[in-house]
Amino acid sequence: MIWLVVVLTVIIGYEIFSRYFLNAPTRWAFDLSYMIGGTFFLMGEAWTLRKQQHVRIDIFYNRFSPRGRAVIDIFFYLIFFFPLWAGLFWALIPYVQFSWELGERSMQGYWRPIIYPFKTVMPIGVFLLLLQGVAEFLRSAVIAFGGEEIQ
Structure with missing residues (x-):
């Protein structure tokens, strides 16, 4: 993934x-x-979640036990994470499909490159983030119900 940064630079x-x-x-x-x-951003979201590098307000979170943090994580995954990202994924499918059917080109620049392959990266990145979210949710559930932390 870092090679994208090199190419961009x-x-x-x-x-x-x-x-x-x-x-x-x-x-x-x-x-x-x-x-x-x-x-780079879209494909890095799932990796960033796996490494626990997303922005989090740790003022109170770090004061809880691992089990307490797991319960908080479960709550926020169910209330915010899954509805938001699943909804976005669902909305992106027809958006990308229409782009492919249209043979869409960028209107930003002068040379009007094809843009549908780039738009295809969006639902792929969101899907990978959702998969990682499921893994993190299950990891939190194991801890919340008395199991040990899985690395």
Whole structure:
């Protein structure tokens, strides 16, 4: 996944060089940068959840026992996480399907690249996040019902 950051850095670096030193801005750098940046973000969500690196307000959370934290996690997974991300996944399917049927192209840049492959990354990333959410939910359920923490 980190290779996307390398590619993005090269593209933006080339654009800066081309724009300011050669006085010849590119037509494609903006489109590729938001597509690659978006792909990196979307595909990294599940990994970030697995590593427990998402933003969390820890003022009170860390004061609870592991079992108490697991109960809180279960509550928030059921109330917020699953409805939000499952709803987004459900809404993205016809959105992406329509994009493929239309052969959609970007309207942001001058060269109008195809955008439907990038849009396909959106439900894939959300689906992977949902799968990781199920794993985290089950991990919390095991702890909440008296089991030991699973690494």
